[in-house]
Amino acid sequence: MPRSSLTGGLIGSPKVEVFVDMGHPFLNRTFDGFLKIGTVAATSVVAEETYHCVRKGSISKAKVEDALKKMCKEGAYWGAVAGVYVGMEYGVERVRGTRDWKNAMLGGALTGAVMSVASNKKADQIVIDAIKGSAIATAAEFLNYLT
Template sequence: MSRPKNDRAIDLGSPLLNDIADAFLKSATIGVTKAAAEDTYYAVKRGSVSSQDFEYTLKNMCKEGAYYGTVAGVFVTTEYGLESVRGRRDWFLLYSLKLLCSSNTSIGHNAHISSYMLILNL
């Protein structure tokens, strides 16, 4: 069984930890960017920006980054575990993971289900 070769920004010494950290960082970046873009849009639409808006945007960016990164970390960890148990990587593995992670995400955070599905689309 061979895993795809990717360039990593950090090396934690284990392929699983490297994959988790890489997925978390990439997905958290997507969540932070999404939150910043949404809050900037609403601030421009209202026509005013205050320090409270800035604090809210910063908190929202951190929250969304943590949500996106956690979902990606769970996905990668589950994929790694199922791949090692089944001994192969195929379409059944990926679709069962999408189902598992999307159902867990919808239970935990109903407001942004559609945006989390972007991460899970392979």
């Protein structure tokens, strides 16, 4: 449910909290990652398509339908990436028995590889995507420590 709060005299950002209990922490985290990042991706499409409509000065039924299809496609893709990553990181954490930046690194590498394999890419590209996933996840983890 959306809500706002007052903090130090300033109005805070609205916060939407959705929790779906899937019966296991692994599934809960995976689904939560899918929902959050999928929503961000769909919202990004809305902003982009709104810009194009304003720039052209017109909107049509076909344009709205194309935007909705693009929202679903991008939301599902990035939601899947996030869900796989969160699930992989959680799995690595459980296997290793510790919570540190190495889980993000390994989870990112596994996610990059899995998403690359799912896209039918060649072996070299799978390795490159695993390295990219690892680098991005590790950098994000270190940035979380800074804030």
